[in-house]
Amino acid sequence: MPVESQRLTHAEMFRGFFIAGLSGFGGVLPFARRIVVERRKWLTEAEFADLFSLCQFLPGPNIVNFAAAFGARHRGISGALTATVGLLAAPIVIVLILGTLYERFGTLPVVHHGLGGLAAAASGLILGTALKIAGPSLRHPATLGIVVFAFVLFAVLRLPLPLVIAIALPVSLGLAVFRVK
Known part of the structure; x- marks a missing residue:
């Protein structure tokens, strides 16, 4: 837990x-x-990647898990609730408004074209962020090997995620132990 003077x-x-x-x-x-890494510098790239990786194993939306874990790290349960409510407040209101608008105008062709463009932009954001998050892992040959190994298991061989984790985790831990020695 951060020192009292460093707690947000x-x-x-x-x-x-x-x-x-x-x-x-x-x-x-x-x-x-x-916001967390570049602007506010609340976490380093590696700390963000580690915390986000943990949150990917938890049930539920990864970013909500991240907000809760980050908040808990700084202020306990009240911090987890604060960060989670902060993250979800605006999107909930926006979804309700957009849902109402889509119900009214969703059959218009211009709406379908607009949603297609949004999907393409979202794909670019996800790819860019994935590369940034992978940055610390890509600096070490062993962790780069794990990234490629997990990718092949999941994307090429199409193994289910729990099986990929069950296979990649022991390999990753073994490499980490080998690297420490």
Whole structure:
């Protein structure tokens, strides 16, 4: 847990995650990473990657898990709730408004074309963020090998995610032990 003087306030966390949730509607991860790592420097690239990796193993949306874990790290349960509410407040309101508009105008061709463009932009954001998050892992040959290995198991061989984790985790731990010695 961070030292008392380094702990973020509830207001700082709410504001940071609210901005991420508002900015990244439809793809919050790139904006959350930018705010937490690049702008506010609350975490280093490696710390972000480690915490986000942990959150990917938990049930539920990864970025919500990240907000809760990050908040808990700084302010316990109240911090987890603050960061999570900050992250979700704006998107919930926006989804309700857009859902109402889609119900009314969703059959128009211009709406379908617009959604296609949004899907392409979201794909680019996800790819860019994935490369940034992978940055610390790509600097070490052993971890780069694990990235390629897991990719092949999942994307090429199409193994289910739990099986990929069950296979890659022992290999990764073995390499980590070997690297420490």
